Amino acid sequence: MSNCAANAGLGLTIYRGLRELRTYHNPLDLVRERSPERPVALVRLAPVAVAARWFQDNLKADVFYAVKANPSRWVIETLVEAGVTGFDVASLNEVELVRSVSPDARLAFMHPVKSRAAITSAYFDHGVRTFSLDCHEELEKILDATGQASDLNLIVRMAVSADGAQYTLSGKFGVSPDQAPSLLLATRQAVVDGLMGVSFHVGSQCMRPTAWQAAMAQVSRSISRAGVIVDIVDVGGGFPSVYPGMVPPDMSEYADAIHRGFNEMPVSETTELWCEPGRALVAESSSVLCRVDLKKGDALYLNDGSYGSLFDATHSRWPFPTKLVRDGAASAELKPFRFYGPTCDSIDHMPGPFWLPADVREGDFIEIGMLGAYGVAMSTRFNGYGEHEVAMVDDAPMASLYGLAPRSIPTVRTTAEEQARKVVRLSRPKGKAGVRKQRRR
Numbered sequence: 019m020s021n022c023a024a025n026a027g028l029g030l031t032i033y034r035g036l037r038e039l040r041t042y043h044n045p046l047d048l049v050r051e052r053s054p055e056r057p058v059a060l061v062r063l064a065p066v067a068v069a070a071r072w073f074q075d076n077l078k079a080d081v082f083y084a085v086k087a088n089p090s091r092w093v094i095e096t097l098v099e100a101g102v103t104g105f106d107v108a109s110l111n112e113v114e115l116v117r118s119v120s121p122d123a124r125l126a127f128m129h130p131v132k133s134r135a136a137i138t139s140a141y142f143d144h145g146v147r148t149f150s151l152d153c154h155e156e157l158e159k160i161l162d163a164t165g166q167a168s169d170l171n172l173i174v175r176m177a178v179s180a181d182g183a184q185y186t187l188s189g190k191f192g193v194s195p196d197q198a199p200s201l202l203l204a205t206r207q208a209v210v211d212g213l214m215g216v217s218f219h220v221g222s223q224c225m226r227p228t229a230w231q232a233a234m235a236q237v238s239r240s241i242s243r244a245g246v247i248v249d250i251v252d253v254g255g256g257f258p259s260v261y262p263g264m265v266p267p268d269m270s271e272y273a274d275a276i277h278r279g280f281n282e283m284p285v286s287e288t289t290e291l292w293c294e295p296g297r298a299l300v301a302e303s304s305s306v307l308c309r310v311d312l313k314k315g316d317a318l319y320l321n322d323g324s325y326g327s328l329f330d331a332t333h334s335r336w337p338f339p340t341k342l343v344r345d346g347a348a349s350a351e352l353k354p355f356r357f358y359g360p361t362c363d364s365i366d367h368m369p370g371p372f373w374l375p376a377d378v379r380e381g382d383f384i385e386i387g388m389l390g391a392y393g394v395a396m397s398t399r400f401n402g403y404g405e406h407e408v409a410m411v412d413d414a415p416m417a418s419l420y421g422l423a424p425r426s427i428p429t430v431r432t433t434a435e436e437q438a439r440k441v442v443r444l445s446r447p448k449g450k451a452g453v454r455k456q457r458r459r
């Protein structure tokens with residue numbers, strides 16, 4: 019099967035295997051060589067390998083990469099080469115993709131709602147043994163679709179608070195604490211020779227490490243009420259990356275909080291700890307090279323947008339970091355710009371602000387960084403756009419939690435914001451009186 023065929027249905031990028039990717043020293047070399055017509059996903063392998071190593075070395079957990087964050091073949095290949103053997107898959111397409119790269123990978127089908135056909139094919143054709151569920155109906159469906167298999171690992175997805183996250187992921191899935199005990203009990207009884215587990219997701223881009231400890235305490239209460247023995251505790255994804263204005267605590271704080279939370283759980287010595295990082299393994303690895311097709315005042319019309327790899331720049335208003343990639347001098351003055359994508363839909367708008375040299379113009383190329391997670395993966399074909407090329411670059415990512423680049427992305431302030439910061443505020447009275455005064459408010 020060709021690489022492209024193996025990835026049919028998984029987005030629109032021309033996914034290629036590692037060996038087929040052309041390598042450039044940096045994005046400017048690519049622009050110098052040719053002006054690409056389509057947006058280019060710029061791929062860096064080192065950040066993926068280094069992030070994988072961090073998880074393997076620092077979290078005492080089995081790592082299952084959440085393929086949805088970036089289902090590119092080169093990501094799966096790089097992770098396999100880095101020693102990652104577990105993959106969290108959400109669809110049959112993802113199952114087939116991972117199997118085509120790594121026939122021996124451990125696959126966990128962690129989407130709590132799957133079609134019967136997908137379960138049957140995953141189990142019988144691809145050797146998937148681990149499935150998640152969050153209700154009795156899904157439990158029955160999994161048992162039915164696998165012919166009451168005795169070697170299933172069944173994981174109950176629990177709803178937990180997502181207070182510290184930029185994206186809530188408990189709204190759609192997860193059994194509530196009052197319904198959990200009966201589902202835990204039924205699942206325990208359904209497991210014959212396999213393992214029974216619990217999982218949760220604290221929400222994506224979680225800025226608060228203690229969110230995991232709180233979730234584990236909540237899950238512990240359900241386990242105790244159900245009176246079941248749990249073989250797997252899967253702490254999900256949610257590990258962060260760096261974006262402008264979002265610098266998470268040190269990654270070691272996440273590991274410490276999870277280990278503390280796990281130690282406090284009512285589980286046995288043989289209970290396995292699993293995790294499903296997506297964003298934190300791939301966000302740093304890719305940026306997208308776009309072309310400016312028109313400049314209208316402070317609006318730049320690009321050949322990529324919210325129906326392409328800039329979904330989060332529209333829907334979450336994330337001001338991803340940007341760099342002008344021009345073969346020649348550029349204005350030293352930076353100005354805030356907003357972006358429009360190539361489609362005719364007015365929602366195809368990224369408010370930013372994106373800071374670029376004031377003289378940015380039509381025909382220029384812009385690198386938009388930190389788009390390795392939920393970037394190209396979100397592309398659609400709307401209006402005939404959405405295809406990306408892929409090229410490898412050797413330079414550093416724009417920011418890194420793993421020491422490959424600065425830990426934060428400087429945010430530029432407008433003159434108005436600078437002025438606002440200079441407004442003198444009356445300081446609070448110091449000492450106990452001040453504390454009392456604050457509390458009374």
Ligand SMILES: Cc1ncc(COP(=O)(O)O)c(C=O)c1O
Nearest residue numbers: 084222255256257294295296297
């Ligand atoms: C079940 C599951 N696991 C893991 C992830 C990965 O989350 P993140 O990219 O925030 O690490 C997701 C994201 O949607 C998910 O739904």
